[in-house]
Amino acid sequence: MIKHNIGLTSAEIGGLWEAFFQETMSVCLLKYFLHHIKDEEIKIVLTKALDFSHLNIKKIKEIYSKENIPLPDGFSEKDIDLSAPPLFNEPFALSYVYIMSRMGMINYAFITANIARSDILSFFTNALAQVTELYTDATTMMLSKGIYDRPPKISYPKKIEYIQKKSYISGFIGQKRTLNAVELTEIFFNIERNYFSILFCLGLIQVVKDKEIKNFIKDGKRISEKQINFFNEILQKEDFLGIISVSMEVTDSTISPFSDKLVMSLFHFLNSIDITLIGHALSMSMRADLSTFYSKVIGEILLYAESGFSIMVNRGWLEKPPQATNRKNLESR
CATH class of the missing domain: 1.20.1260.10 (Ferritin, core subunit, four-helix bundle)
Structure with missing residues (x-):
């Protein structure tokens, strides 16, 4: 061969x-x-x-x-401080x-x-x-260890049903249908992911000294809080208990263990994944209020990611991904 x-x-x-x-x-x-x-x-x-x-x-x-x-x-090792x-x-x-x-x-x-x-x-x-x-x-x-929260439980389906009315998406005036299993799943993991982000932000806010980066992290924390509050409000209106995080405390350390470059790069990665996951949630949601909120949050995170991108570029921290050959430049020589 x-x-x-x-x-x-x-x-x-x-x-x-x-x-x-x-x-x-x-x-x-x-x-x-x-x-x-x-x-x-x-x-x-x-x-x-x-x-x-x-x-x-x-x-x-x-x-x-x-x-x-x-x-x-x-x-590399220069991006962490084990002391x-x-x-x-x-x-x-x-x-x-x-x-x-x-x-x-x-x-x-x-x-x-x-x-x-x-x-x-x-x-x-x-x-x-x-x-x-x-x-x-x-x-x-x-x-x-008792530190994992399971998604909310619902009753087992008893029969196969088909959607009969367009109001399944838009709802009647002043009235919305109950959440389905797929929507509940997306809401739960969105809240879980944002609680992790808030805790991470809390720790970094108290150790990062650079004001611009500190403010960037504070903005990220506010975006996460906004999502948690919105989804918990929906859950409570539908007689589900609001989801709260398991206690994982931040210490009182004020010394950063991570380089600012590593911190910003981690946020850059998390933002890209978050946009993907919220986009997936948007595609799976069949209630207008959820779809509208997901769309707004994606736009907000895109703007947030852009500000982080600017910080990294201005400080020379963002490596350029492998590029395609610019054929037009070759032709003009």
């Missing part, structure tokens, strides 16, 4: 580039959490996550070397693995669906299996 030298496509180059940044970022955060963690059970999960990230970084480096592509800078006191209590580290593995499953699934070359496809299917395993480990441990 003749073996052809198949080059990487734009999807494969972009996917590897994105994965390298995510994995080097994870190494920094996991090293910091592991440095302070005392709970042996949580330490096992964090160590596995760190081992997976190290393995993926090694594989990406090998692919880049083989293809003669310059390796991105990403993040800084712990900023969060120990359950937060487990919550971090849970949230990031959940987002990792979504992100790596998107990338994997665009890959064709066998070695790159193998890499991303393995990465997807890894984050799925971490999600399982983190969820199981959170349940055992």
